[in-house]
Amino acid sequence: MAFSIALRSRLVPRLLRNLRSRTSRRLLSTEAPSSSSSSSKAAPGLSSAQQSLFSDLPNHLPPPPPEAAAAALGKERKGLKFLSNVFIWALTGATAAVGYTSYAYTLDEVNQKTKAFRESASKAPPALYSTGIDKYQAMLYYTAKKVPARAIDMYLELREAVEEQVKGFTEPLSEKLLPDMHPAEQGVIYTLVLDLNETLLYTDWKRERGWRTFKRPGVDAFLEHLSKYYEIVLYTDQMDMYVIPVCEKLDPNYYIRYRLARNATKYENGKHFRDLSKLNRDPKRIMYVSGNAFDTTLQPENCVPIKPYKLESDDTALVDLIPFLEYVARNNPADIRPVLASFERKDVAKEFLERSIDYQKRMQGQRQGRFWRR
Secondary structure, eight states, rough: OOOHHHHHHHHHHHHHHHHHHHHHHHHHHHHHHHHHHHHHSSSSSSSSSHHHHTSSSSSOOOOOOOOHHHHHHHHHHHHHHHHHHHHHHHHHHHHHHHHHHHHHOOHHHHHHHHHHHHHHSOOOOSSOOOSHHHHHHHHHHHHHHHHHHHHHHHHHHHHHHHHHHHHHHSOOSSSSSSOOTTTTTTSSSSEEEEEETTTTEEEEEEEETEEEEETTTHHHHHHHTTTTTEEEEEESSHHHHHHHHHHHHOOTTTTOOOOOOGGGGGEETEEBBBOOGGGSSGGGGGEEEEEEEEBBSGGGGEEOOOOEEEEEETTHHHHHHHHHHHHHHOOOOOOOHHHHHHTTTOOOHHHHHHHHHHHHHHHHHHHHHHHHHH
16 A cells, blocks of 8 residues: 555656646647747747737838938938039139139238228127117128138238248348448449359259369459459359359459359249349449349349350450459449440440440540641
8 A cells, every 4th residue: 555655656746747748749849830930030039029020020121212202302412412512612713712812912902902891890780779680680791791801811811921931932031132331332332243154154064974164264364353343242043052162163262252142032933033132232333244144133224244155165255344344443433224224235345345446546536636736
């Protein structure tokens, strides 16, 4: 009896577990297709209600937007495109206006033409208005004037800064390139300005030997003799690093008092011009000798043209010019410019020689006439 009771207590739980396992297997086998299909459509980690909700969604992409939405989207894109075009047009117009203004007018002219407008825009609107609409219109009007006025102020400031930077490369380094003349020499001696290349020397370059500099015939005698009568100044468009060593060999006795290089020239229209007005000397008493005199200075009335030196072995241009320059120094005319204008840009040395010969002939004829009268 006791054995049977113990056997039941062991067999009954096993039978119950086997029965439960079988029923659960049947249930799983009957629901497997539906559950597998639903689970294949549902996202992992979701509840049964959520899985059933997602399983009802279609498996294809959402349909395209309706015609009204497409039309609204097209209008929005057209509006953005129009605004971008307006911005580009405005920017192009403003750039063109700034470029034309910078080309056609100087900084002072722009300042004078816009001064009244900028002053009116800087005034505050009146404080009292009859209605709110008048106040709003006045505020809108003054704002519309203030924006372009501020833009003009910014343009003037920027242009002034740019021109200051450019001026350092285009204008001479100082308003007075030479120190004040000694009081004992003022009104007594002239200032003789000499160019360097093709006037006192010639620079040549060949591939097999590179650069070579040739001294013009008669340079030593020219400088030594005229240094007694003139304040000699060398004025060239070459760089300092070239001028200094060349002058050390060209003028070892320092007959040339002052040497001016490229940083003392005025850059204009792609050329470096000698600005004789910045020499701190009386323009009536300045002569500029150069093989390209009228093309390299801003004061053609002070030019003494000379034949450019091109390595001719029989060149005597510098020596031939000495009589004319000595004659000017001895006679000391009050203004040299009318004297130079009388040569009409001809070869001064040759023309002066012809005039001297003609003058001597006339004087000789007068003397002979006086002799026969006696």
